[in-house]
Amino acid sequence: MKQIYYEKCAFCESELKNDFGEIEHYRPKNRSETEAKNCDKRNSYYWLAFSWDNLLPACKRCNGKKSNCFDIEGEYKEYQGENLENLHLVTQEYNEVEKPKLLHPEYDRFENHIVFNLKDEMSSDNERVNYTIQVCDLNRENLVDSREKIVTDFISQLQRHLLSFDKVFNGDNLQECLEYFKVTIEDFYAKSGVESQYSLIRKYIKNNLIEFLESVEIGYEDKEFAITIIASAFNEFCLEDN
Ligand SMILES: [Zn+2]
Incomplete structure (x- = not known):
């Protein structure tokens, strides 16, 4: 039975591997x-x-x-x-x-x-x-903290990629520069599947990307441009909806 739920709690999505549950x-x-x-x-x-x-x-x-x-x-x-x-x-x-x-x-x-x-x-x-x-009690502190960590890690990775992007982008090489985001986005996408711990927040962000990006501090001067770039990278590397 644990296999059907990918070794996760059926309610809060916490891994049960080290906790027999x-x-x-x-x-x-x-x-x-x-x-x-x-x-x-x-x-x-x-x-x-x-x-x-x-x-x-x-x-x-x-x-x-x-x-x-x-x-x-x-x-x-x-x-x-x-x-x-x-x-x-x-x-x-x-x-x-x-x-x-x-x-x-x-x-x-x-x-x-x-x-x-x-x-x-x-x-x-x-x-x-x-x-x-x-x-x-799915908004208990440890669950909210885990979700917060997913979000802050994701944003800081995006920030890092935006800085690399900035250094190399010359107006003509967009495709090439989007590659900086590839690993991060593919990983984020992969973990939005049911087999991953806390997949729901990733799925939510993926499905509401623009709204999410608008609501957080991205740490890039031209926020509108940053959102366009990140959204383009998502289009490029998110294969299909799961
Ligand atoms: Zn649980």
């Missing part, structure tokens, strides 16, 4: 009797404790935060006496009836609903995405 039950196997502040913890699905598609690899922090939270907008699906061996692929069927607020990373496409602000915090215009962000 935990197995998270999408639908909780136990209920919490105490009233929870931010989510509903009253439903239990003990019969899905070993159902394959109810299990997700998660880091300790996400697992701990999510705990037994499972809010639904539809109707609670009770155990109908099904044979336990036939309960391995029921998530989608259950979801249609229960309409859970928590995303199931394997079945729900949500990347295009995530935006990052200047503090590298994620949010969404989609209620289920926001519920998942809140319940798993």
